[in-house]
Amino acid sequence: MPIPAEPAAAIDRRLLRDDVYRRLRDAIVEGQLAPGEQLRDGELATWLGVSRTPVREALLRLGEAGLVVARPGRSTTVSSIEERDVRDARDVVAAMHEVAVREAVAGLTETDLAAMRAANGRFHAAVQHGDVDAALAADDELHGVPVVVAANRAVAVVLEQFTPVLRRAERLRFSTLGGRASVARHEELIDLCAAGDAGRAAAVAFDTWHSLPTAREGG
Missing domain, CATH: 1.10.10.10 (Winged helix-like DNA-binding domain superfamily/Winged helix DNA-binding domain)
Structure with missing residues (x-):
């Protein structure tokens, strides 16, 4: 426009x-x-x-x-939304969130975990109502908690650069039923963080971001 x-x-x-x-x-x-x-x-x-x-x-x-x-x-x-760009950004962003969660788990407080659960509740409601802006805002808030707690500046800088490319594609995803699968992944991530299982929590964080399909993978 x-x-x-x-x-x-x-x-x-x-x-x-x-x-x-x-x-x-x-x-x-x-x-x-x-x-x-x-x-x-x-x-x-x-x-x-x-x-x-x-x-x-x-x-x-x-x-x-x-x-x-x-x-x-x-x-x-x-730029147009190119499959290669989305795939490359997805791989990098997923890896950075994996690092952030692995480093953050030991330092997450009950307040942090409550903030993540509340954000997932808002995310779920937004997806159900087809509110893409609210879904992305809640998703950013949820995943932003471990990033802040990890306090890894390199991770934050890389995410700042490449997440926007992924967000353009996610606007399409969260307007469909595909976004609802993220709710369950979020719940699993939070439960593992609460249990102090850094390895599995990091793996779920990676899978959550890496599950975003490119145009070819998404059909």
Whole structure:
């Protein structure tokens, strides 16, 4: 869809570059900026109410994440959802969550586990009601608990880069019955974490993310 005519909300200058990146990333993941759409830094800058410099920096980061395709001297466009990109991102993201859970289990508190269970409850309700945005938000919250507890900066950086590619595909998954299988996996993950079984919990975390089918695998 075209870039909205109305200006976006003002951005905190202290976090300008990251905010511009995240707003453009979210617009792509949520489909506001559609695959194949041409991105002109001047138009984006006007929409976000910033100069062109942070927009150009954000587009470079989005290119590294595989969300946009830049053709030097020609144009920058939103990338299509390619099977290979989804598969590669899936493998990396699954491995990072496996590491995070393995490192986090010993440090998870009852409060952490309760937060994960509550998030899974919201996830289940969202999937049942076909609320994709709420399902993804709850899923992020649930899996984010071990990532925060693990406090592994390398894992966090890699997830920040590659999860958005996977989220574009997941928006399709969670709008179908396929997303409901994740509820049971989440429950198993939380139970294993509560039991202190780091090895099996890490394996379930890996399988939860690695179960996302690519276009070919999903039929």
